[in-house]
Amino acid sequence: MARPTNALASYSHKRNFTRTPEPKGRIGRKQGRSFVIQKHDASRLHFDFRLELDGVLKSWAVTKGPSLDPSEKRLAVRVEDHPLDYGDFEGTIPKGQYGGGTGMLWDKGGWEAEIDPHEGVGKGKLSFILKGMRLKGGFTLVRMRKGSSGRTARENWLLIKQRDAEASTEVDPVEAWQKSVETRRSMEGIAKANTRTWRSKTTRKKKT
Ligand code: MN
Secondary structure (H helix, E strand, O other): OOOHHHHHHHHHHHOOOOOOOOOOOOOOOOOOOEEEEEEEEOOOEEEEEEEOOEEEEEEEEEEEOOOOOOOOOEEEEEEEEEEHHHHHOOOOOOOOOOEEEEEEEEEEEEEOOOOOHHHHHHHOOOEEEEEEEOEEEEEEEEEOOOOOOOOOOEEEEEEEEEOOOOOOOOHHHHHHHOOOOOOOOOHHHHHHHHHHHHHHHHHHHHOO
């Protein structure tokens, strides 16, 4: 095989694609540099920050969401790589399924590496320019050292705005942008629209 196919093994393993509307996806072309942020009202509200690299979306769950204030370091927990198709996903994952809850496309665009991103993922430091519809300018993701008590394999990183013209201590992006960057829907609007879809799917499945 020309390309390792296991980059999405963890993603696929966690999901039941007969139950979730999330894309199955596969590893894409390697050259792209898209990024997407999804607001995800799961068991706990968070923002999924995803950077395209090597045909997948490298992903972090940012509990409080991104900040434009360089003095605000936001916890970003590394999660499994997602397929590129996930960059178009907006909808509700049914209760009981992995990540159950509503997901909104909150920002999207491109990004540009300031340091070699392949090395960066391994070494625990990524520095990049976002060219999003909403977020712009320099950001840094740095991996924190593992705590001595930490038994989990969880990787904690910090998402930090760089000091540049796009930095701001006044604008809170999480407050400023409450609607989908793609469909302009609110979280409630997305949730309502999707309940119907799933009901019909569930009904169909039960018959067979
Ligand atoms: Mn999530």
